[in-house]
Amino acid sequence: MKRLFFPLLTLVLLVSACGTVDLDAAVPVFETGVNPETWVLIPAGEFLAGQHNDPVTLDYDYEIMVTDVTVAQYVAFLNAALSDDLLRIDGDRGVGFYPGDEFLGAKHEIEIGPGEYIFVPLNDPASRFTFDGEHFAVVPGWENHPMTNVSWFGARDYCLYYAGRLPTELEWEKAARGTDDDRPFPWGDEIARNNANYYASRDPFENMGSFGSRTSPVGFYNGQTYGDYRTLDSASPYGLYDMAGNVWQWMGNLEPGLSDRLLRGGSKDTYEMDLRIWVRNSAPPMYYSPGVGFRCVRDP
Numbered sequence: 220m221k222r223l224f225f226p227l228l229t230l231v232l233l234v235s236a237c238g239t240v241d242l243d244a245a246v247p248v249f250e251t252g253v254n255p256e257t258w259v260l261i262p263a264g265e266f267l268a269g270q271h272n273d274p275v276t277l278d279y280d281y282e283i284m285v286t287d288v289t290v291a292q293y294v295a296f297l298n299a300a301l302s303d304d305l306l307r308i309d310g311d312r313g314v315g316f317y318p319g320d321e322f323l324g325a326k327h328e329i330e331i332g333p334g335e336y337i338f339v340p341l342n343d344p345a346s347r348f349t350f351d352g353e354h355f356a357v358v359p360g361w362e363n364h365p366m367t368n369v370s371w372f373g374a375r376d377y378c379l380y381y382a383g384r385l386p387t388e389l390e391w392e393k394a395a396r397g398t399d400d401d402r403p404f405p406w407g408d409e410i411a412r413n414n415a416n417y418y419a420s421r422d423p424f425e426n427m428g429s430f431g432s433r434t435s436p437v438g439f440y441n442g443q444t445y446g447d448y449r450t451l452d453s454a455s456p457y458g459l460y461d462m463a464g465n466v467w468q469w470m471g472n473l474e475p476g477l478s479d480r481l482l483r484g485g486s487k488d489t490y491e492m493d494l495r496i497w498v499r500n501s502a503p504p505m506y507y508s509p510g511v512g513f514r515c516v517r518d519p
Contacts, residue, residue: 246360246433247423249445253438255292255363257285259457260519261390266398268389270497275389283386283394284514286437286460287365287468288377290347290357296377297339297348297355305376307335311342313350317372325476329503337505338373345509363436365466365512371480371504374469374513383515385471388499390516391483395463395496397456403495405455405462410494414453415440415464416487417494423448424487432487434465434509463494466512479503486510 260282268275297313300306306313319333341350346368347361369377371385378384386394395405404410412420416435419425423445424433438460439445442452455462467482474481479501485494488510492498502511 247445248360249423249436249439251363251436251438251441251443253286253441253460255284255286255289255437258282258517259285259394259459261394261457264398266393266396267401268392268396268497270495272401275393277389277393280519281390281516282519283390283457283459283516285458287466287512287514288374289363289437290366291362293366293369293377294348294355294357296380300338300376300380301355305380306338308341308350308352309335312340313338313373315372315376317375320473320478321475323476327478328476329478331478331504336372337370337507338376339369340507343368343507364434365437365461367434367466367509367512368507369512370507371469371502373507375471377513378471378515378517381515381517383517385469385513386516387472388470388481388483391462391468391470392496394457394459395455395484399456403497404453405459405496406451406453410463410491411451413440413449414451415461415485415494417464417485418488418490420464434487434512437461437465440464463496464489466510467500467508469511469513477501482511 260280263277263279265274265276306315314335315338317336320331322330347358347364349356375385396402402408406414416422422435424435440450440453443450454460462484464485465487467486468484470481470483482500
């Protein structure tokens with residue numbers, strides 16, 4: 220598959236420069252009816268992968284979350300990890316142990332050895348959770364939104380804690396595309412504004428007068444009408460939501476000599492072209508952003 224990497228931090232800064240950040244603006248609250256605790260089975264078999272539709276076979280079944288991990292789910296994990304001594308408070312960061320990567324000394328490769336690395340920042344105003352020194356809590360109204368401001372380390376450990384793992388790119392791509400065609404988007408061949416949450420998609424969570432490009436609740440684009448905003452049912456062939464737009468999703472596979480971690484799916488801050496199934500992004504594993512989240516896979 221063609222490798223396409225975009226500078227996430229640069230993109231966030233450019234978008235932020237378009238206006239004043241209004242972090243205290245009220246968020247609309249909608250019930251989507253999509254259960255974030257739901258998983259779906261992806262059966263073994265062949266599918267078309269990448270921009271050039273290369274036939275690929277995954278010879279095993281796996282399960283994947285129907286939605287991204289929500290703020291409420293991740294806050295429950297943070298409290299459990301803190302209680303179980305898997306999370307430590309280090310100044311203004313929540314950190315946890317990572318055994319390290321094999322370091323090959325490749326150009327631009329960062330050495331990531333055994334040690335403690337950031338899971339989440341504790342005082343970032345863009346986070347949708349709070350920490351009072353003893354307990355994590357969800358900022359009201361954001362319970363069912365995707366967890367953001369979480370590093371690759373924090374995403375990885377959430378999945379491991381619940382007997383799962385981050386998906387490989389091929390696992391993610393098969394779940395997004397299905398096996399019957401070479402569609403560029405999870406729902407089909409074309410993209411409309413009400414298929415997904417992306418830059419200037421004019422959804423109820425966006426206010427282009429300021430930096431108001433915010434996440435939508437998981438499963439929001441399911442064909443329902445919310446107030447005067449009608450969504451299109453944008454699930455993947457396997458019934459997964461938000462496989463395009465809303466937040467980039469951390470991948471679990473590591474490439475030799477590449478210390479960056481890969482991301483898929485595009486986000487609320489990217490244009491529609493970046494929501495195509497084969498588009499790849501990358502960032503260092505300690506990176507976190509209001510536009511990056513994740514979901515997990517597991518063995519059946």
